[in-house]
Amino acid sequence: MKNTLYSSLRRKIILLTLIVSLAPLILLGATIYYQFEKMYREKIEEQIKYRSQAQAEAVDRFLKTRMAILGAMADTHSFWQMTDENYLSQLFQIMNLRQGNFVDLGVIDNVGQHRAYVGPYDIKKFNYFHEPWFDEVMSKGIYISNVYTGYRKLPHFIIAVRRQENQQTWILRATIDPEVFGEIVRSAQVGKTGDAYIVNSEGVYQTLPRFDGEILSKSLIQPSLFGSGTAVLSADGKSGRRLLYAGSWLKNNKWLLVISQEVSDEMENLFETQYMEIFIVLSGVLAIILTTVLTTRMTINRLIANDARMNELNAQLMQSDKLAALGKMAAGVAHEINNPLAVILQKTGWMEDLLLEEDFQASDNLNEFKSSIRKIEEHVERARKVVHNMLGYARKMEPHLEDVDINDTINQTISLLENYARNNNIDIQTDLSSRLPIIASDQAQLQQVFLNLISNAIDAIGKDGLIEVISRISDDQVTVSIKDDGPGIPEDKQKRIFDPFFTTKEAGKGTGLGLWVSYSIVEKLGGRIGLKSEVGKGATFTVEIPITTPEKK
């Protein structure tokens, strides 16, 4: 019952403490965890977005420069100058002198016929009238193609500008070196997983990606997902890992420059920090749990010990209260019994006197009367003794303080009982501390106590056994233990052992007053008397006597 109370109390304390201390910690930890992750992601997105933008600008600049060069060439030369292949070749060389990156250069007339060509490929004979780009350049004046293989079966793209010269309209067309162009894009392929490439609006690779794909093959990118300008989104890559994509539109939203990065690559630092945070929080949680459980256990144990001590004190208090009350009652009863006893004794005495008269002497029942009267007197005497014991000690209760050597007192008591013990083959051994001081106490009463306890021990053993009398000193008291190897005292009797008239001896053998009187004496002397016993293991009575130093005379 009590144990479940304690464990429920323990559970409540632990639970409450844990909730109160862990909840804020976990909440704080989680908030930091997610906030940090959010900030980090934002930062990474910001970064990749910026890179994508910067790269797109670089590509855009490259294209614009090429268009400007081409436009300038077309605008500053006439059709007939351009169709002179020697001149064109010279022009081509000048254009490529400082990183022109043009592969070839051609002049096309208004019906799509190649009129002049400088370059490594034999494509002069081709007519472009039916190519879709021809219409576009004729109508819009400038055109940059997607990457395609075309007649020359190699991926490339072209820039074409239209020149309106009097009645003559012609087109200057150049092929851009895909290698050089690709290099610019690829320069953004950083880190272990970083990729950079351009796809057209159908998602076809315009430059060679670093992973998973060839130029002109279909990519996984769906350009429609990217909004205008620069956009960032994340999706699972081919390998199944999460990738972060940043796309910037180029070339009038025809090309999308994509920079991609595995999330884990960029997030490594974050994860490290997060693991560290989780570790710190978990250590904190563990420490809190451990401390809470340990301190709670300690507190509860102390509480249990306190309660136990309190109970013991209460029991002692109740015991002494009870005994005091019983003592008063017993004394009162004894007193009331004395008067009738006195009368009975006188009456029987009177009867005895009368029996001596002659007419009674002749009676047949004279002896019967005599023996009855003797019996009455005998039992009155017995009752008188009980009352005498009870009142006798009560009368002598006020202790008479004198210098007492406890070891001496013990030895004297044992010498009184030695014969009795020897007759019953009981050995009385002593183990007396030589450091006992002389104390102020009542020798006669202490002797009475030891006499009661040792003779009880002898009676308990009956025949053949051992009694040990031990004296010890502690800080403020002398402890005398009287230990026998008798049958022991059952627990239910231990509680009542100090009660007046309680006896375990046969009827008529004991008055049941010895231990009560001993208890009262020891208590009056300011000490305590206790009992430890188990059935079958003997009994040990302990008398604790306070050390009161005698006054100096």
Add this chain to the structure above:
Amino acid sequence: MEKFKVLVVDDEQDFLETLVNRLKKRDIDTLGAASGEEALKIMKDNLFDAVVLDIKMPGGMDGIETLREMKKIQPLAEIVLLTGHGSVETSIEGLKLGAFDYLLKPIKLEELLVKLSLAFEKKDLHSHKIRNLKIKELLR
């Protein structure tokens, strides 16, 4: 030889009656009184060698007071106190006031007789001394 004259004072009627009867039966001239007042009244009219006085009598005059008065009336009468356990201190006070001795109730008659004879001897001695003194005085 003169008869012993004894007064027994006790408020317990049965006890008083029986003790008086038993003493009488032993040829002691005994009177009984059930209270201190009654005892003092009797003592004014009769001389006693010894008085057996119960020191604890509820109601009326208490034992010590009675003892004091008795000593005033008959200083030579030896007084044996009867006492319960609770009143031993009172008895000791009584001894200081000149009582001869005390006995714990319940008493055995034999004990009382021993005490009474001792008391009588003492009283006799006193009386003799006094008588001798008086004779000496007369002779002078």
